[in-house]
Amino acid sequence: MPTGGRTTLVQYLIEERRRHPEATGDLNALITDVALACKAISRKVAFGGLAGVLGSAGSGNVQGEEQKTLDVLSNQIFLRANEWGGHVAAMASEELDDISLPPGQYPRGKYLLAFDPLDGSSNIDVNVSVGSIFSITRAPDPDREATTADFLQPGREQVCAGYAIYGPSTMLVITLGSGTHGFTLDPVLGEWVLSHPDLKVPSATREFAINASNSRFWEPAVRRYVDECLAGRTGPREADFNMRWIASLVAETHRILMRGGVFLYPKDNKDPAKPGRLRLLYEASPISFLIEQAGGRASTGRSRLMDVQPEALHQRIGFVFGSADEVERIEAYHREPADDFRSPLFGKRGLFADIV
Ligand SMILES: O=P(O)(O)OC[C@H]1O[C@](O)(COP(=O)(O)O)[C@@H](O)[C@@H]1O
Ligand SMILES: [Mg+2]
Ligand SMILES: [Mg+2]
Numbered sequence: 001m002p003t004g005g006r007t008t009l010v011q012y013l014i015e016e017r018r019r020h021p022e023a024t025g026d027l028n029a030l031i032t033d034v035a036l037a038c039k040a041i042s043r044k045v046a047f048g049g050l051a052g053v054l055g056s057a058g059s060g061n062v063q064g065e066e067q068k069t070l071d072v073l074s075n076q077i078f079l080r081a082n083e084w085g086g087h088v089a090a091m092a093s094e095e096l097d098d099i100s101l102p103p104g105q106y107p108r109g110k111y112l113l114a115f116d117p118l119d120g121s122s123n124i125d126v127n128v129s130v131g132s133i134f135s136i137t138r139a140p141d142p143d144r145e146a147t148t149a150d151f152l153q154p155g156r157e158q159v160c161a162g163y164a165i166y167g168p169s170t171m172l173v174i175t176l177g178s179g180t181h182g183f184t185l186d187p188v189l190g191e192w193v194l195s196h197p198d199l200k201v202p203s204a205t206r207e208f209a210i211n212a213s214n215s216r217f218w219e220p221a222v223r224r225y226v227d228e229c230l231a232g233r234t235g236p237r238e239a240d241f242n243m244r245w246i247a248s249l250v251a252e253t254h255r256i257l258m259r260g261g262v263f264l265y266p267k268d269n270k271d272p273a274k275p276g277r278l279r280l281l282y283e284a285s286p287i288s289f290l291i292e293q294a295g296g297r298a299s300t301g302r303s304r305l306m307d308v309q310p311e312a313l314h315q316r317i318g319f320v321f322g323s324a325d326e327v328e329r330i331e332a333y334h335r336e337p338a339d340d341f342r343s344p345l346f347g348k349r350g351l352f353a354d355i356v
Contacts, residue, residue, distance in 0.1 A: 009035055009172065009183050009192035016176055027176075030087035030111055030136065031160060035172055035192060037081035038132050038164035041074045041118070042185060045130065045166040054125050062097040063314055070124050071095055074117035074132060088113045089139035090146035092313055094282055099148050099313070111159070112137045112151055114282040119163070120248025129167035131250025135286040136160040148313055151281060155306030161286030163250045173199070173257065173290060180257065180294040201296035202260040205323035207242045209252050210264040217268035221333035222301070225264075249278060253287050253321075257294055262326035266301050267318030276318035280310050284319045297327035302334045 013028040044053050057067040075095040082088050083102045087109040091100045094116045102109065115134040123130050137153050139146050162174030170185040172192050182196030208229050215223065229241035244261070246252055252263050265277045278284050288298030288305045298305045298321035305319065320330050 007194040007197075009194070012181065012183075012194055016178070019178070026087050026110055027136070027159060029085060030082070030109070030113065031162075031174070033081050033085045033087065034078075034113070034115075034134050034162070035164075037078045038170075038172060039185065039190065040077045040081070041070075041132055042164065042166050042170040044070065044073060044077075045124075048127065061095050063094075067095065068118070068121045068124055070130075071118045071121050078115050078117045078132070078134075082113055085109070087111055089142055090150070091115070092148075092151050092281065093117060094279060094314070099146065099151065101145065108139070108142050108146070110139055110142045112139050112146060114151060114286075116279065116282045119250045119283070120246070123246070123248050123251075128246065128248065129165055129251040129254075130248055131163050131165040131254075133163045133250060133283055133286050134161065135282055135289070151313055152310040154309055155280075155285035155288050158285065158289045158306075161289040163253065163286070163290070165250050165254050167251065167254075171195070171254070173254070175290050175293040177289075177293065180290045182257070196257075199257045199294045201256060201291060201294045201323055203295070203324045205260040205262060205326055206239055207244060207259075207261040208264065208326070209244045209246075209255075209261060210266075211245055211247070212243075214268055214270060217270040218266065219268065219301075219334070220338040221330065221336070222264060222266045222268075224333055225330050249283055249287065253290065256296070256322045257290070260323045262320070262322035262330070264301075264320045264330070265318065266320060274316050276316045278316060278319045280305075280308065280315045280317045281313060284317050287319075288321060291321045295324070296322055297324040299327050299331055301330060303331070 017023045017028055044051055053070045055069055057069045057072045059067045061067050075093050088102060088111050089108045090112055092114040113136055117132055118130055119133050120130040136159050137157050140150050160176050164172045172183045180199045182199060183192035184195040186193050228235055228237050232240040255261060267276045284305055291298045301318045301320045320327055
């Protein structure tokens, strides 16, 4: 990484490319196009109601979710920024039923780009941080037209992943497999400046994030974990825990990268057709790559998320990530037979184990 003065995203990417003498520069060009899309979305977010970007678009996506105006707009911005660059073989988006091929292009690009153009869209209208998430993998065969099946690669195959967060300041956080690095958008020069090199997630934490309104649908291992956190100093963990829930995956990830913590959107029994809330290819996979590269752990709750073989473009999955000690604990709870515990206070090992 360059030393002295400001390091911009472009400088960082050039430096990274030096470590790969065989690289053609295509990946860097693609990341620059993605970063440009994020910059454009950031401007739309900043103008908010003045740019007419709030509210519903009056349509739904392939997953039956209401599309916000900014979901649709951000999707268009991502597509336009990347379809003519010659670097992608195809794109997949939360907001598109099927993959998108670049228009009439030959030779095709070498990469597959999957993205959630606007994450946390329920927060747009209330002016809370939202973001964009992206994942880049290699097209298995750039000599033929890319297919949906080409996108179904485990997370460990990603060559780059990142997110932009549109918060009080706009940041781009990326990994190319050599650490996780944060760039802040200089709003005057319009440049991404390296502000948070080599982010590290502490292995221990006393902060967890989960949507507790789903508690009646949780599996016993998740219920046990949360019960034990809530029991605090007087429970089996012998420590008080704090809780957060922003409902923007990007914002939760950012907090965890900044100060640690654990996030759970676990597999539950709310809707048998949906094994989890978050999408594997353009939410959980890229966030996992960023978290692992920052020394954290990313899991389905049972095992490493980046080893899951995807089966569908918009597949959902249970997702637990953050400080390694907590994620390991949650995985261990899932391995234990459920009837071994009911709650921290009343289970076999609990304070009142003898009286129940
Ligand atoms: O509304 P819930 O159930 O708390 O879900 C919140 C989760 O849904 C998401 O908003 C899904 O993202 P989208 O806004 O891209 O659909 C995540 O960012 C967040 O973690
Ligand atoms: Mg999302
Ligand atoms: Mg989205």
